[in-house]
Amino acid sequence: MTDVRQIRVISRKSQLAMQQTRWVIDAVQALRPDWRFEIVPIVTQGDRIQNVPLSEVGGKGLFVTEVEQALLRGDGDFTVHSLKDVPAEVAPGLVLAGFPAREEPRDALISRNGLPLSELPTGARIGTSSLRRAAQLLAARPDLAIVPIRGNIDTRLRKLETDDLDAIVLAAAGLRRMGWGGRITELLALDVCLPAVGQGILGIACRADDESLLDALAELTDADTKAAAQAERALLARLEGGCQVPIAGYAEKRDGRLWVRGLVASPDGATVIRAEAVGEDAAAVGNEAADRLLAQGAAQVIGTVAAKAPPLS
Numbered sequence: 430m431t432d433v434r435q436i437r438v439i440s441r442k443s444q445l446a447m448q449q450t451r452w453v454i455d456a457v458q459a460l461r462p463d464w465r466f467e468i469v470p471i472v473t474q475g476d477r478i479q480n481v482p483l484s485e486v487g488g489k490g491l492f493v494t495e496v497e498q499a500l501l502r503g504d505g506d507f508t509v510h511s512l513k514d515v516p517a518e519v520a521p522g523l524v525l526a527g528f529p530a531r532e533e534p535r536d537a538l539i540s541r542n543g544l545p546l547s548e549l550p551t552g553a554r555i556g557t558s559s560l561r562r563a564a565q566l567l568a569a570r571p572d573l574a575i576v577p578i579r580g581n582i583d584t585r586l587r588k589l590e591t592d593d594l595d596a597i598v599l600a601a602a603g604l605r606r607m608g609w610g611g612r613i614t615e616l617l618a619l620d621v622c623l624p625a626v627g628q629g630i631l632g633i634a635c636r637a638d639d640e641s642l643l644d645a646l647a648e649l650t651d652a653d654t655k656a657a658a659q660a661e662r663a664l665l666a667r668l669e670g671g672c673q674v675p676i677a678g679y680a681e682k683r684d685g686r687l688w689v690r691g692l693v694a695s696p697d698g699a700t701v702i703r704a705e706a707v708g709e710d711a712a713a714v715g716n717e718a719a720d721r722l723l724a725q726g727a728a729q730v731i732g733t734v735a736a737k738a739p740p741l742s
């Protein structure tokens with residue numbers, strides 16, 4: 430017999446956030462038929478600032494901090510984060526307790542004329558505000574013109590036409606969760622565009638002392654996804670990267686062991702440092718991959734980028 434609870438779920442109002450929230454509620458409901466759920470919508474500062482590239486507004490976890498404060502105040506019981514938007518450290522008193530099976534981790538190219546990356550014309554205009562994507566695209570194709578675009582997924586898809594772009598790059602996971610996977614021209618190979626740490630993973634956060642909720646979230650957790658999340662976030666934490674630095678990391682299970690790949694690049698793609706590590710313990714493997722990046726000078730690349738970034742305000 431489980432306890433009967435009325436669970437309040439804090440969610441940003443974006444279509445993607447609401448979609449992900451409803452999906453997780455359905456999954457928890459299936460495990461706890463007696464529980465009742467209610468969505469508490471929240472508008473964050475990050476949702477209000479729409480026209481400035483995220484890399485310029487600064488502040489780690491722009492969308493996440495206010496949601497964490499709301500959870501700590503007790504405005505709601507859990508929230509569903511896109512893990513890649515969650516800074517390396519979560520707020521004291523909260524835990525990331527639920528990791529449903531990962532959606533597609535790769536970045537997707539959506540091109541106007543259906544051409545894959547390798548066939549785009551010289552000087553093609555590619556829309557992305559992600560320094561990580563820009564750096565890797567330029568490393569593969571230095572001729573490309575990177576055009577900053579921001580906004581929700583549907584806004585960015587529209588800008589493909591209105592901003593006269595040849596292609597845009599988005600996380601395949603977000604597109605698929607919205608039911609728009611059919612728009613994808615090409616999934617970019619992991620060795621062409623290594624994803625952001627946590628891309629495609631949902632991380633469900635709740636208060637660290639909420640025992641019955643912790644139990645339910647543990648039941649919907651996929652062990653391989655959780656291990657990948659831990660390894661990738663250990664790598665990120667050791668590199669101390671904010672969204673101002675092109676950092677990528679991806680972990681997957683191979684033959685029972687965890688394989689982590691990491692990348693640090695200069696924004697122009699001229700310098701790209703790669704490293705990998707294999708092992709059993711998720712955090713240890715992530716740390717080892719980070720150390721191998723640092724041994725190749727990643728700190729200098731990160732330091733150079735951070736020095737050029739505008740001050741956080």
Ligand SMILES: NCc1[nH]cc(CCC(=O)O)c1CC(=O)O
Nearest residue numbers: 511513599600602603628629630
């Ligand atoms: N930075 C915004 C963001 N946060 C999570 C996703 C997509 C879903 C995911 O990666 O889990 C996106 C959109 C994108 O990067 O294209």
